[in-house]
Amino acid sequence: MDKYLILHYGELALKGGNKEHFQKTLRNDLIRKLRLIDVKSGVDLVLSRFVVKMPADYDEGQVYEMMMNVPGIENFGFYYRCELDFDKICEVLKETWPFELVAERGYKTFCVRVKKSQENLPFDRLESEKKFGACLLKNDIGLKVKMDDADIIVNVEIFGEKAYVCYEKFKGLGGLPAGTGGNVLALISKGFDSPVAAFRMMKRGAKVHFIHFSGQPYTKREETEHVKDLVKILARFQSDTKLFIIPFGEIQKKISLNLKVPAGLRILIYRRLMFRIAEKMARYIGAKALVTGESFAQVASQTLNNLVAVDESTNMLVLRPLIGNNKVDIVNESKKIGTHDISALPCTDTCSLFSPKSPELSAKIEDVLKVEEDINMQELRDDAFKGREKVMFE
Ligand code: ATP
Numbered sequence: 001m002d003k004y005l006i007l008h009y010g011e012l013a014l015k016g017g018n019k020e021h022f023q024k025t026l027r028n029d030l031i032r033k034l035r036l037i038d039v040k041s042g043v044d045l046v047l048s049r050f051v052v053k054m055p056a057d058y059d060e061g062q063v064y065e066m067m068m069n070v071p072g073i074e075n076f077g078f079y080y081r082c083e084l085d086f087d088k089i090c091e092v093l094k095e096t097w098p099f100e101l102v103a104e105r106g107y108k109t110f111c112v113r114v115k116k117s118q119e120n121l122p123f124d125r126l127e128s129e130k131k132f133g134a135c136l137l138k139n140d141i142g143l144k145v146k147m148d149d150a151d152i153i154v155n156v157e158i159f160g161e162k163a164y165v166c167y168e169k170f171k172g173l174g175g176l177p178a179g180t181g182g183n184v185l186a187l188i189s190k191g192f193d194s195p196v197a198a199f200r201m202m203k204r205g206a207k208v209h210f211i212h213f214s215g216q217p218y219t220k221r222e223e224t225e226h227v228k229d230l231v232k233i234l235a236r237f238q239s240d241t242k243l244f245i246i247p248f249g250e251i252q253k254k255i256s257l258n259l260k261v262p263a264g265l266r267i268l269i270y271r272r273l274m275f276r277i278a279e280k281m282a283r284y285i286g287a288k289a290l291v292t293g294e295s296f297a298q299v300a301s302q303t304l305n306n307l308v309a310v311d312e313s314t315n316m317l318v319l320r321p322l323i324g325n326n327k328v329d330i331v332n333e334s335k336k337i338g339t340h341d342i343s344a345l346p347c348t349d350t351c352s353l354f355s356p357k358s359p360e361l362s363a364k365i366e367d368v369l370k371v372e373e374d375i376n377m378q379e380l381r382d383d384a385f386k387g388r389e390k391v392m393f394e
Pocket residue numbers: 186187188189190191192193194195211212213214291292293294298299301302350351
């Protein structure tokens with residue numbers, strides 16, 4: 001029997017005049033992602049959901065994995081389809097009942113939920129739920145009916161003059177369709193935080209490009225490779241992702257050797273310079289905001305005063321999606337995204353490179369500005385910008 005992938009979107013339904021643009025973007029993203037796994041079927045928009053006829057030889061696990069990467073999808077499932085006829089639906093239920101799944105998971109109870117997206121249909125919802133339930137019971141499925149909190153819900157959805165049956169619905173990423181929110185530039189390091197921050201922005205529909213400051217030649221080559229691997233994972237959620245790598249090791253060394261820069265302020269100066277280079281890069285690629293993985297008071301550079309001191313270095317909007325999050329929650333989220341294992345690898349952090357043992361926790365902005373008078377920040381910025389390397393991800 002043919003199978004259909006049906007996907008529901010959520011929030012974009014609220015977007016009024018923009019709705020069509022959001023639907024179109026989401027549809028294109030679905031087409032593109034399905035093609036990546038060789039599913040070349042059309043994607044139809046039918047009464048506020050997307051319907052895709054699956055090819056005969058499709059791999060359900062692979063389609064599932066891919067659909068979990070689509071921002072804007074609330075839920076989805078694989079459905080059987082039949083004519084809008086009571087006996088035919090009963091027949092489908094009989095023929096397709098998932099004995100294996102039920103046995104594997106030890107399910108004991110079930111209920112039928114009928115959803116009609118059109119009025120003037122031949123079925124009364126409650127009445128037909130009961131009838132379809134009875135039909136299944138007659139088929140010796142070995143489960144009891146339970147109206148609330150049943151182990152398995154049999155979804156019968158009726159729309160577009162057809163009936164669709166699904167035994168398992170998956171919760172999607174949610175959020176908004178990829179790229180509908182404009183371009184931003186995320187500062188990414190190998191740690192746990194910045195990849196999660198970038199992911200959160202992607203989920204909200206921002207198109208995220210990346211900039212990484214590499215400590216090379218004073219950090220190991222692998223660190224940059226790890227960052228590329230992280231971006232590769234994140235790039236799955238959108239298309240045409242750019243990563244810029246800025247050689248930063250020599251600059252840090254230069255600043256650390258400058259006797260006019262008090263050791264305690266070094267990290268702040270590095271970070272202020274990173275922000276300036278990032279701002280220049282953002283303007284260059286047409287990104288309207290920067291994104292960081294900063295979280296309030298997590299480390300020395302993220303105390304209130306230090307955040308203020310770093311933020312002062314740029315005129316650009318800086319988005320900090322993790323500002324109120326605890327580290328454990330961030331690490332758990334990285335597991336779901338798939339960036340955890342790379343972030344957990346040991347490395348020399350660029351920020352700890354040439355860093356003092358006890359950095360200033362509460363820098364005064366006046367002191368920082370005074371120190372910067374003796375450093376040619378603009379020249380450092382422009383030289384670093386020129387030295388960029390660009391890596392593209394499909
Ligand atoms: P992360 O877990 O993302 O590495 P962190 O807890 O180590 O963050 P910091 O090192 O203070 O905190 O960095 C704060 C933010 O600054 C990072 O989340 C990232 O956005 C940015 N950042 C830090 N180091 C780099 C780097 N080498 N290249 C690009 N961005 C960086």
